[in-house]
Amino acid sequence: MGRHVGDFPLEELKGYRPELMNKPNDFDEFWKRKKEEINHLEPIVKMELRDFPHPGIEVYDVVFTSWDGTPLNGMLMKPVGAAKCPLIFHFHGYTGHRGFPLDYLKFTSLGAAVLAYDVRGQGNSPDYARYSNGSRVQGWMLDGIFEPENYYYTNVYCDILMQWKWLKSDAFPFKPTSIGLCGGSQGGGLALAAAGLVKCADFVIADYPFLAHFERAIDVALAGPYMEIVNFFKWHDPEYMKYDQVLKTLGYIDCVHFCEKVECPVMMSIGLEDAVTPPSTVFAAYNHVKSKGKSIDAYPQFTHEGNPFHDEKKLAFLLKHMK
Template identity: 60%
Template sequence: MGRQVGDFPLEKLRDYRPALGNKPHDFDAFWTEQKNKLKNERSKVETDLREYPVPSIEVLDIVFSSWDDSPLNGILVKPKYMTECPVIVCFPGYTGSCGLPVDYLKWVSLGFAVYSFDVRGQGSSPDYGKYQNGSRIPGWMLLGIYDPENYYFTNVYRDILMQIKWIRSEDSPITPTKMGVMGSSQGGGLAT
């Protein structure tokens, strides 16, 4: 008998898939449209090699100008001299930043490269989005919530789509052999 977690035994939890009853009827159409709008967009990206005291590691500071020209700050931490390897995209928690190179040394020592970008309006990145319908409660989560086209997290997911497109492009400083995502809190939500 397996360990009991919640109401189901562990064996049943592994296969459990809850129903998604709150998904709007036009959700898939909305995101298909958003992806189509971004198809021909090209990101402007500046990279700057940082001096770093660990000789086997290369660190690049990145300024990623997204679809609306919001400059999102980020880093790439990778094994030095590698041009191809598995890549992890790390998303920060709410109000967090892309972090420091030392945060990713364990992954790089295993042969992975790690990209991490500040989320617009968080960390050291500004947000050029215009939000007509906000909320009286301060914070990013409710900015423009009544207008899906101009909602804060719609903009954040557009940024992510553009970043992934760039990471997979020939313009990226590293060629991913495989890709994975990780994050906690807000970052865990963005990683899904």
């Protein structure tokens, strides 16, 4: 415990596989119960075709009513008239949004459909959850931090379970021949956690994933969302009296704790100058992924940013694993 500057050298990162000291004893039971709650609910979905200047692509605005009545705003792109095709379920970064159709043409050019939502409370999606404590620091990291059952990211993960139920159902507008989970930063963490939650994704692409290895992240991150937790301790709990309570809640949603259940092919990346999602936290997730078909690319001069060189590798990965 305590703030440090810097991270491990690459050779040490490659073997960094920390023990899961912060994984709650009832982790599996907790998420089994959440899944059972979701299984009793039926998604309510409204879709509206929008104009898009591409003759081969249909674009729909989607409003998905989630488990607590929150209307999540999303977008579905698919090849015109396709009854079957691969599907990429894409998650956006922290404070971001689902993006624009042009952002996903690189995927649809390969014949894939794309489903993307504004995460609750972000983009144009509201958040109907109610918390007994405010975050006291701007952002979502601390909403419900003392309530594992109603923590912000617990609710986000339940949204994903609800969305997965829809896209695997007969009510979904086409039959996915394969389903990949993709995203960067927050989106990368959600993709890894979702893969562990549903256990039946066909592949995962996770760039510099957030929501990973919290006990180290809040020690070494120097920017970005982890700093909300750091600043909470600094200004409201300078002696870390509530540290164990905070880390227990985070333990239920730490994507590292889901990685042992991920057996599908996984492609990851990290910039070694990343101060937002420190490389050690990303390698902690990667080294806990159970899949033998996994790879991680480390880029020495990149920070927390897009990487066009890696984007080409991702297209090759998609061509290999989409069905």
